């Protein structure tokens with residue numbers, strides 16, 4: 001669909017799909033508002049909306065658990081045997097070599113709405129670190145700069161936004177001079193949006209001249225990488241592997257040489273990091289093998305009995321939980337797009353602010369009044385011929401910020417960051433003051449330029465000042 005479509009053609013198009021009400025207020029709009037609404041209407045794939053209204057909204061299928069569900073095998077964090085230790089050593093070298101040859105790109109999906117956090121702006125602009133309050137985007141930029149200092153070539157960094165936060169994101173980078181990254185190593189592109197629909201399948205209007213649009217889920221990244229030209233750009237640069245991560249984790253390893261190297265050595269098309277679940281029903285997707293294929297079954301879809309099942313040694317049988325960290329071969333995404341792949345759409349019932357079509361009055365719903373439809377990137381896993389899973393260390397690289405307080409909040413993220421830094425310092429033999437309950441009696445922030453891991457801290461132990469109880473220590 002093009003913006004050049006005439007008003008008549010647009011009206012016909014929405015009418016064909018039973019959505020003509022989106023033009024209810026058209027005659028009262030200013031020319032600019034009319035243009036905005038026409039632009040939005042033209043950008044939507046209405047045939048897709050119609051089919052989703054039938055399959056996801058009006059006649060949703062309840063997911064039957066496949067018969068053959070097995071726990072997925074994974075590479076343990078600590079090698080169990082000497083040949084594993086050798087493999088990991090080789091994997092790290094391979095990952096480092098890929099970085100030296102400039103064959104790895106970093107990719108952050110930052111198109112989400114971040115509604116739980118309630119931050120006014122793209123989530124990547126949220127101040128995340130415990131002392132310097134560095135925004136999430138700065139954490140990633142500094143991480144990549146530190147990797148570049150170690151391994152040489154600039155690491156191309158692809159940032160997926162949505163039309164709703166694209167400009168604010170690019171303006172933020174420009175305002176901060178890309179946090180030291182070179183403009184030609186950065187590429188911003190947007191994913192597609194879909195209108196939220198009411199429970200009757202009718203597209204909701206956010207205002208008289210705007211649809212209630214929302215991004216089509218992080219699975220949209222696999223299409224957006226192609227549509228935006230990012231894959232072509234990667235091919236031109238000689239990129240073989242994409243290190244995929246989410247925008248909400250300030251201590252994420254944006255590119256982890258060992259993980260990327262293992263993924264490459266194993267000939268995997270799409271690899272994932274996992275965390276051992278703390279308890280059976282922890283709210284993480286479960287890595288499973290279904291009909292021989294790597295598959296993530298959401299925590300809500302795995303029956304309690306399976307989620308709680310134990311091995312003989314007492315460990316959870318379905319142990320591996322997903323944290324949305326992937327290494328993906330560029331040519332895997334190319335081949336998905338070449339063959340017209342389709343990820344399943346998931347339904348999320350949400351409170352969607354909208355206007356009443358009869359009165360034009362704003363509605364602030366108190367219970368879910370609308371449906372958003374999203375695809376998830378992990379649904380591409382069963383499409384891979386080979387997909388491996390590697391166990392990460394929870395404390396070392398996982399401090400997500402989803403909400404203002406409680407679990408996975410800015411509060412817990414800052415605590416985890418100091419705890420991780422304490423571990424790194426203590427492993428290097430540096431004393432960190434403790435409270436009577438054993439938690440650190442200080443706040444510690446380590447810039448990526450100082451250390452990317454515990455080994456880097458050990459190499460710089462002479463540069464760490466002694467830490468007094470209650471101190472705030474920033475190492476750079």
Ligand code: UTP
Pocket residue numbers: 109110111112113114115116117123160191214215216217218220245246247248374402
């Ligand atoms: P979340 O599932 O945390 O969703 O996204 P969200 O939209 O950021 O936040 P809530 O649910 O509204 O509070 C996980 C990751 O996927 C990205 C997010 O930006 C985040 O990095 N994402 C999500 C997209 O890039 N596009 C989407 O359409 C959805």
